[in-house]
Amino acid sequence: MRAAGLDIGSRTIELVVIDESNRVVSSAQGETTPDVIDDARRLLASSPFDRLVVTGYGRALAEVAFDAPTVTEILAYARGAHAVCPGCRTVLDIGGQDTKAIALDGSGRPLRFAMNDRCAAGAGRFLEMMAAALRYEIGAFGSASLEGRDGVAISSMCAVFAESEVIGLMTRGHDRRDIARAVHRAIATRTAGMLARVSTEPPIVFAGGAALNPGLRRLIEEAIGQPLIVPEMPQMVGALGAALIAAERAHAVGIRPRADPDGSSPPPLGDVRP
Amino acid sequence: MGKYDAMWKDLGLDLDAHDGLLRALGQGYSDVYLSQRGRPDGMKYFDHVVSEIHGRRIQELLERKSRGDPIIGTFCLYVPEEIILAAGGVSVGLCAGAEIGTAQAERVLPRNTCALIKSFVGFKLAKLCPYFEACDLVIGETTCDGKKKAYEIFGEFQDLFVIEVPHTKTGESRALWRSEIDRLAGKVEALSGREVSADSLREAVRIVNAKRRALHRLNATRRANPAPISGRDALLINQIQFYDDPARFTEKLNILCDEIEARAARGEGVEPADAPRILISGCPMAAPNWKVPAIVEKSGAVIVGEESCVGERGTRNLVDEGGCTCDEILDRIADRYIEIDCACFTPNAERIEHILEMARAYEADGVIEYIIQFCTPYAMESYGIERALARAGMPMLKIETDYSAEDAAQLTTRVQAFLEVLRSPQRA
Numbered sequence: 060m061r062a063a064g065l066d067i068g069s070r071t072i073e074l075v076v077i078d079e080s081n082r083v084v085s086s087a088q089g090e091t092t093p094d095v096i097d098d099a100r101r102l103l104a105s106s107p108f109d110r111l112v113v114t115g116y117g118r119a120l121a122e123v124a125f126d127a128p129t130v131t132e133i134l135a136y137a138r139g140a141h142a143v144c145p146g147c148r149t150v151l152d153i154g155g156q157d158t159k160a161i162a163l164d165g166s167g168r169p170l171r172f173a174m175n176d177r178c179a180a181g182a183g184r185f186l187e188m189m190a191a192a193l194r195y196e197i198g199a200f201g202s203a204s205l206e207g208r209d210g211v212a213i214s215s216m217c218a219v220f221a222e223s224e225v226i227g228l229m230t231r232g233h234d235r236r237d238i239a240r241a242v243h244r245a246i247a248t249r250t251a252g253m254l255a256r257v258s259t260e261p262p263i264v265f266a267g268g269a270a271l272n273p274g275l276r277r278l279i280e281e282a283i284g285q286p287l288i289v290p291e292m293p294q295m296v297g298a299l300g301a302a303l304i305a306a307e308r309a310h311a312v313g314i315r316p317r318a319d320p321d322g323s324s325p326p327p328l329g330d331v332r333p
Numbered sequence: 334m335g336k337y338d339a340m341w342k343d344l345g346l347d348l349d350a351h352d353g354l355l356r357a358l359g360q361g362y363s364d365v366y367l368s369q370r371g372r373p374d375g376m377k378y379f380d381h382v383v384s385e386i387h388g389r390r391i392q393e394l395l396e397r398k399s400r401g402d403p404i405i406g407t408f409c410l411y412v413p414e415e416i417i418l419a420a421g422g423v424s425v426g427l428c429a430g431a432e433i434g435t436a437q438a439e440r441v442l443p444r445n446t447c448a449l450i451k452s453f454v455g456f457k458l459a460k461l462c463p464y465f466e467a468c469d470l471v472i473g474e475t476t477c478d479g480k481k482k483a484y485e486i487f488g489e490f491q492d493l494f495v496i497e498v499p500h501t502k503t504g505e506s507r508a509l510w511r512s513e514i515d516r517l518a519g520k521v522e523a524l525s526g527r528e529v530s531a532d533s534l535r536e537a538v539r540i541v542n543a544k545r546r547a548l549h550r551l552n553a554t555r556r557a558n559p560a561p562i563s564g565r566d567a568l569l570i571n572q573i574q575f576y577d578d579p580a581r582f583t584e585k586l587n588i589l590c591d592e593i594e595a596r597a598a599r600g601e602g603v604e605p606a607d608a609p610r611i612l613i614s615g616c617p618m619a620a621p622n623w624k625v626p627a628i629v630e631k632s633g634a635v636i637v638g639e640e641s642c643v644g645e646r647g648t649r650n651l652v653d654e655g656g657c658t659c660d661e662i663l664d665r666i667a668d669r670y671i672e673i674d675c676a677c678f679t680p681n682a683e684r685i686e687h688i689l690e691m692a693r694a695y696e697a698d699g700v701i702e703y704i705i706q707f708c709t710p711y712a713m714e715s716y717g718i719e720r721a722l723a724r725a726g727m728p729m730l731k732i733e734t735d736y737s738a739e740d741a742a743q744l745t746t747r748v749q750a751f752l753e754v755l756r757s758p759q760r761a
Binding site: 171 | 728733740742743745746747749750751753754757
């Protein structure tokens with residue numbers, strides 16, 4: 060029996076398939092385009108499975124298209140984080156347009172959570188826009204911030220206002236690495252505030268695409284005074300959680316795409332037995 | 334020409350925009366209300382009232398007006414309906430629950446103003462509410478700063494009389510409040526030309542108490558598990574009580590209660606018994622603001638109580654039916670109204686007590702604290718409420734939003750995640 064978890068986010072879609080012993084047998088990622096269902100269908104065709112649970116911002120669409128049960132990102136990330144880091148008590152997930160902080164009991168059950176309100180302030184999309192304003196590749200943005208010095212501040216968390224601030228700082232001749240640091244510092248401060256309201260109890264798992272950013276990780280760690288555990292593929296934690304939930308739920312059937320084992324490379328998540 | 338076009342035109346409404354409003358209202362109503370399964374038969378009356386919200390009910394008001402009975406609009410629980418009725422007037426609680434006339438409202442109001450205030454100013458400036466246009470007088474009140482200052486602007490467009498609601502419950506405040514009750518009675522008497530007498534007050538107290546008792550009866554049925562009526566329907570009834578004829582409303586609500594009491598006795602509900610039971614607390618949800626209840630109940634939970642102005646805050650207490658003279662009855666009315674636990678009062682510890690009490694009484698699994706964005710008094714109080722609920726082991730989700738639909742997807746995720754937390758069993 061193979062269980063699949065599909066996480067349809069605002070920027071990317073992830074699929075994780077696990078076997079009977081909860082070992083990851085395949086994982087894949089694609090971009091989210093305007094045709095979300097088509098994107099999801101393509102990804103689902105990449106690996107055979109028997110059960111499916113869908114999470115993420117596009118879950119309601121997928122629920123109809125694939126007749127698959129859904130869970131929210133909160134439950135999926137809680138479950139996934141508990142699998143990659145058994146006993147973890149706090150999850151921070153920074154995705155494309157959402158930032159989530161979740162407090163867990165020792166068994167992976169969510170106790171409390173907070174999410175940013177309607178706008179994507181401080182989430183991945185914000186980072187992308189600030190990187191673009193400073194002419195950085197997103198992958199190099201975090202390291203650049205680590206080279207920057209403190210002293211410049213960004214006060215706005217609105218992408219439009221923050222971009223004006225960034226441009227203003229550039230025209231005043233500030234080193235762009237310092238500005239990059241200021242952008243990261245601003246997000247870290249805001250994120251630390253959300254964690255403080257929900258939980259800063261260790262172990263803390265940092266998941267979502269933004270966890271790949273070493274500058275953001277360092278500054279959040281500084282702000283909360285706790286280390287963050289970043290899984291090997293932090294963007295996959297939600298899909299993994301959904302797959303584990305699918306495995307636990309007998310009724311999680313969903314579609315069975317054509318079996319097409321393509322011998323894709325073994326999963327980088329390793330053994331995730333809960 | 335539609336059936337009521339001439340009437341709306343006489344009232345000075347912007348007919349094209351008004352048609353658009355009614356269409357949107359009809360669609361919203363059908364999506365939020367008519368799509369529900371297992372609704373009680375007795376809801377048909379309330380469906381009918383909504384379908385005639387700007388039609389037959391306005392006609393009724395205009396008929397009363399032509400007989401010389403003043404139509405008096407109110408915005409807040411603190412304006413005693415009894416005094417208006419005792420002077421032969423009709424009391425209409427104005428709703429302000431839709432995102433209407435925002436552009437017009439923002440010409441005169443700061444943008445960071447709560448949706449409710451923007452809505453009542455917007456309805457007036459956009460000429461879209463037949464209730465406003467039918468009113469001989471609107472009574473404002475000094476509750477929050479936003480309303481207090483907005484009335485100064487609103488008063489340029491509508492006959493307005495503002496009463497002072499004190500913000501503490503000291504002896505001096507009560508004395509001030511009592512004198513405001515007299516001032517209101519004098520104003521209403523002058524408008525209608527009829528005296529507010531002991532007899533007319535006693536009758537008015539009886540009518541309004543009967544309405545509150547019927548609402549208490551409705552609320553009592555919601556203690557049953559499974560809940561015999563949806564939170565959306567209960568909210569609608571609470572919204573309609575502000576503008577329907579009170580005696581007719583009471584009669585129809587009691588008929589509905591007969592039906593749902595029998596349902597509850599048979600163990601029938603609108604959702605399965607394991608559906609999470611939610612108590613809503615916080616800001617008023619004026620018609621047609623059904624956004625959050627629709628998200629909550631469409632996600633599989635059932636709302637079992639409203640700790641809200643449009644809910645138990647407004648209907649909890651009765652007026653003591655004793656008192657012989659006009660002054661004695663007005664004393665009792667003043668006493669009843671100042672007990673309301675609005676967040677504009679300080680301190681306001683009784684509100685926390687009421688939330689805990691309701692969460693217990695309705696066997697709620699969780700509380701959704703509903704804040705209209707920029708409503709400082711309620712937003713501030715949610716800090717103490719969150720702490721008190723945490724101490725009581727009661728999960729709480731705070732939602733801060735306005736009337737727009739743009740955050741519906743994010744709110745749905747948060748509500749569903751909250752319900753997952755409530756549902757997820759303790760793992761070993």
